Amino acid sequence: MEELAREAGITVRTLRFYRERKLIPPPRREGRIAWYDESHLARLRTIAALLERGHTLSGIAELSEAFDRGRDVGELLGLGEPSEETPVRLTPEELADYFAGQVTPENLEAAMDLGYVGVDGEEIVHVSRRLLDVSAALVREGVPLADVLSAAKRVRAHAEDLAELFTDLVLSHATEKDLQRLRPLAKNVVEAELSLALDRRLARKPAN
Template structure:
């Protein structure tokens, strides 16, 4: 304990206090000897960094508990299942830097529950670089992280339904296999991307008054009617 406290730049009394608050995991014991390792030192340095950023010990304790009881990265990634997403490894203080004041224990617990975050030893793993960057960009635009995560849960439900639809479409042909599904997945992504893009066009058009009640631009609808009347 004295060696760990010295390496972390804190007093033994402070270290005991952190242990009592369960801010660090218990040591490995061999008889009466308690062994601490690099994970304990990393946790202490993280606590110091979060305190410097204005987090309270209560909040840090909640955050530590959330990560200690969260799923590990193997569970999140399906124990080695193929994925096109690139996981990102972060320390807790790096994650706090990404989201600033929005990196609350409640929000990070929600991200753990959603499956965006997992743990791998002393590191935090976000399952997708694209999702991390998008979430951070929305937060920088002033959208609360809690709202982003709530929306993400709804998107997850729709995405699961779309994946089910495409799987049924491909595998309904008796000769198709999961290898075909894997090979054809870029087609599903293209359809979804195009449909979302057009849906946003329609939504923007309605909000700005440039799209009629049936989803067509007024000038386009008029052109269509003229063409129909002029046809022989």
């Protein structure tokens, strides 16, 4: 414990307090000896970074609990990494910076439920660079992260329906091998229809 506290730049008393608050996982025990490793040091450094960013210990404890309950990367990515989306690895403090302090336990759990994020050791993995960047851009524009995630849940349902429609269409006239080759066509149709729908929506909106 003394070695861990020294490496983390904190006192043993502070480390004991963190253990009591369950901010760090328990050590591995061999008889009366408690062994700490790099994962404990990484968690302590994360706590320090989040405290510097204005998070409270209670908030960090809730985030740590949600983080520990999170889906691992294997579960998140299923049989393999997405064929077109690029996963992004982030530390918890980097994720907090991305969303301007709106990474609450509730928002983290919502993102995990959507399958947007998973955990890999002390890192968080977001399944899609594009979705991460768009979500962060909306938050920077003043849209609360909770609302972004709520909308994402609705978009997910519509996207599943569109994917099923396109799959059924292709398989009724071609083979399963053609699905991967023809998927850009489906994306083009959805993008064009969404663009036209936005045009119609904006045209109906009264001018301020």
